[in-house]
Amino acid sequence: MKAFDYAAPRTESQVVDLLSPQAGHTEIIAGGTDLMGLMRSMVVRPDRVVNIMEVESLRELGPDDQGAIRIGAAVHLDELLSIPYLENYPALGQALRGMNSMQLQAQGTVGGDICVQPRCWFYRSGLSSLVDAQGVIEQGDHRNHAIFGNAGPAKFVSGSRLAPALIALEAEVRLLGPQPDEQRWIPLADLYRIPRLQGQRHTTLEAGQFVTHIRLPAVDLAQGGATSGAYEVRHGEGPDYPLAAAAVKLSFSGSTNGVATISDARVVLGQVAPTPWFSEEARRALIGRVVTPQIAEEAGEAAVLRATPLARNRAKVQHAKVAVKRAVLLAAGLETGGF
Amino acid sequence: MEGVSQSSFTLPSDSNGVIRMRDPANESGNSTGGGSSGTRSSENSSSGFSRRAFLRGSSAAAAAAAMVARPETASAQKANQGAEVVSGFKTITLSVNVQKHQVNVEPRTTLLEVLRYQLDLTGAKPVSQDGSSGASTVLIDGRPVMASTTLAIACEGKQIQTVESFGGAQPDSAPVAFVQHDAQQCGFCTPGFVVAARAFLDKHPHATEEEIRQGLNGNICRCGTYANVIQAVLSATKGG
Numbered sequence: 001m002k003a004f005d006y007a008a009p010r011t012e013s014q015v016v017d018l019l020s021p022q023a024g025h026t027e028i029i030a031g032g033t034d035l036m037g038l039m040r041s042m043v044v045r046p047d048r049v050v051n052i053m054e055v056e057s058l059r060e061l062g063p064d065d066q067g068a069i070r071i072g073a074a075v076h077l078d079e080l081l082s083i084p085y086l087e088n089y090p091a092l093g094q095a096l097r098g099m100n101s102m103q104l105q106a107q108g109t110v111g112g113d114i115c116v117q118p119r120c121w122f123y124r125s126g127l128s129s130l131v132d133a134q135g136v137i138e139q140g141d142h143r144n145h146a147i148f149g150n151a152g153p154a155k156f157v158s159g160s161r162l163a164p165a166l167i168a169l170e171a172e173v174r175l176l177g178p179q180p181d182e183q184r185w186i187p188l189a190d191l192y193r194i195p196r197l198q199g200q201r202h203t204t205l206e207a208g209q210f211v212t213h214i215r216l217p218a219v220d221l222a223q224g225g226a227t228s229g230a231y232e233v234r235h236g237e238g239p240d241y242p243l244a245a246a247a248v249k250l251s252f253s254g255s256t257n258g259v260a261t262i263s264d265a266r267v268v269l270g271q272v273a274p275t276p277w278f279s280e281e282a283r284r285a286l287i288g289r290v291v292t293p294q295i296a297e298e299a300g301e302a303a304v305l306r307a308t309p310l311a312r313n314r315a316k317v318q319h320a321k322v323a324v325k326r327a328v329l330l331a332a333g334l335e336t337g338g339f
Numbered sequence: 340m341e342g343v344s345q346s347s348f349t350l351p352s353d354s355n356g357v358i359r360m361r362d363p364a365n366e367s368g369n370s371t372g373g374g375s376s377g378t379r380s381s382e383n384s385s386s387g388f389s390r391r392a393f394l395r396g397s398s399a400a401a402a403a404a405a406m407v408a409r410p411e412t413a414s415a416q417k418a419n420q421g422a423e424v425v426s427g428f429k430t431i432t433l434s435v436n437v438q439k440h441q442v443n444v445e446p447r448t449t450l451l452e453v454l455r456y457q458l459d460l461t462g463a464k465p466v467s468q469d470g471s472s473g474a475s476t477v478l479i480d481g482r483p484v485m486a487s488t489t490l491a492i493a494c495e496g497k498q499i500q501t502v503e504s505f506g507g508a509q510p511d512s513a514p515v516a517f518v519q520h521d522a523q524q525c526g527f528c529t530p531g532f533v534v535a536a537r538a539f540l541d542k543h544p545h546a547t548e549e550e551i552r553q554g555l556n557g558n559i560c561r562c563g564t565y566a567n568v569i570q571a572v573l574s575a576t577k578g579g
Binding site: 001032039041044 | 422423425426427445446447449455469470471473476482483484485487488489490492493517535538539552553554555556557559
């Protein structure tokens, strides 16, 4: 590991002060579950590391005045898993339980997961940058790489395991910086981008800017609000990363013959593209329908209709299809378990 | 004992983080080696030569050499309205197994390196080093955390508990259950499993077999002796 300077500030503005305007100079560490490995293998070589775990406001967790749930970036995953409000957001609970390593849940943080570096074994072993200008990934073993959004030089997949669920649930994130009082809320989906140029990262965060909070809009399932579900396709049990993931939020409107029809759907896939991936096709396949295993299957097929797999990752299309189908069934309560 | 032990030698790594081990055989008569600082006479006198004493001696030699080559640059500057920026070595106090230790660390030094190479607590193991094996699991404020992916400097003021604290005259029920059920084979992953099992049982004292399978998912055993591990943990639950 390269030597670096270290600071553990106590306030958000101190964090901003410590961040460098120069990209790649400073890294923020929270749980360290991913960053430490990347720094050890010298893929990430910061000059300064800022530990945000001592900032009290980033440990905030609970409802605000409007009933929205505010989650500080430094909240541990198992802390989030243990709050009672989570039952209104089933997709988030299922995604959290999917990370079924006790240590990962105790040490990892929500902010760390949504900002986590992409999953790409070429990048993580130092063989390629995120933007694969040399075609290393295209010619190599890319069985785990993108099947959507991969026309450009970025072929990696988004690594966040909470982002699909959070985006389906219409989460927003609060960004602070580069000026100490410069804050704004943006939809979580807008945090991610597909890099096209060398040096660009997988998020839209500017140098000197960081994620402080996540906000989930108020939902009351008991009052007939929207329901949700999330499913990860994994190679096996254990702490493996998923091959594909999907999260679905379903809103229902007036029932016909006592059966609720879907008035709106948000279908977000994970681990299949350089960003969490909205499926407009799956959304259209669900609207106006009553959830049945047949409709869930059709939503899965619609979701992968426009997939563009590389030469050696066609299997991933099937994984994505199953993930969407299972997420729809989980959201509708037609299937349980799976995490 | 006033409860504070002083340990001053540091992880023998160069500026790129590569651990530099030296062979003391090639350094005999070399006065810059300083290999005697780390060896302990009690271990050497019994057998004359032991693997652990050899390793400790060689790593201490490299540590001493590394410190000569890279003098202590502890410079903690106050900036940003009180946020301290640490660069180079710093002496911190860690509370490990209810005892306070003063250790000299760099910001990049991991908790696992301090435990193993400075405090001689070799229970937590450097297997995956990126945390994927769970072999370096320790308890920090009662929570299961991987020492390999934790910065030592971030652990000041926290209660660290390693597998060594589970022994003694009245050993913890988790390692006892592991012994009774012959839970592991080569033993390298065992300390991580035992600490994880303890943390799991504290949280789920009445766990079912299925919950144990889920809960211990963060640890990997390459010998594949999971069946006995699960039986051991099951026997340590309140129901078992």
